[in-house]
Amino acid sequence: MATQTAQQRRDDAKLRFDAYLAGCPSRRLLDRIADKWVALVLKSLAAGPQRYSDLARQLAGVSQKMLTQTLRNLERDGLLTRTVTAEVPVRVDYELTPLGSSLGQLLGDLKSWAEEHMPDVDEARQRYDRRT
């Protein structure tokens, strides 16, 4: 069998998976990645590798439990790598994989959309609340 190019592989996957379907694994993956903490972690790591403590500081208000679980899921899904260096205290660095970078661009756009369109959404909410 001829080796598939990355593009052929993605085209093939596009035919096999459909997130509209409840039982499709891509529905669960969409649920995993359509998440504000995933967006903020990937956007933050797009600037370069970071330590756990840097991420915790940048993602103001995130709980340790939520950040740890988010990072573990992203590592398992192949979106980032986790490197432990034996120092005192132990140093843990996170870095995007190429797969994580490709998703990070999309989610970075989503973060920017929320910031740039906040005034439009605010006005829409005021109009809605006056009407109802």
Added chain:
Amino acid sequence: MATQTAQQRRDDAKLRFDAYLAGCPSRRLLDRIADKWVALVLKSLAAGPQRYSDLARQLAGVSQKMLTQTLRNLERDGLLTRTVTAEVPVRVDYELTPLGSSLGQLLGDLKSWAEEHMPDVDEARQRYDRRT
């Protein structure tokens, strides 16, 4: 004061809002839009206006409560319009606004990403589970 262009308005908002900050309203907006049901609704409406029953069919497995709440939030945020026609039974149509279209493109890309990269993520999960 000179009227701002849409682009100036977005640039200005980009400086005022920052979803990394816990108290910023754009953090809550990001939380609202980074959601699989929002992604599937907006992607579905990108093809044209639809009735409630069409959406319920396309988004397999969505509960009535979740779909109704998602649609109401999207209407309040100015991303879609809801039109009620007095027929028997009453007919309700949903249609994207220009604001909803702009977000729908980003979220449609996210759905496609999940489908196209499902094999990569699957392989990464298998590697991770063998290691741990």
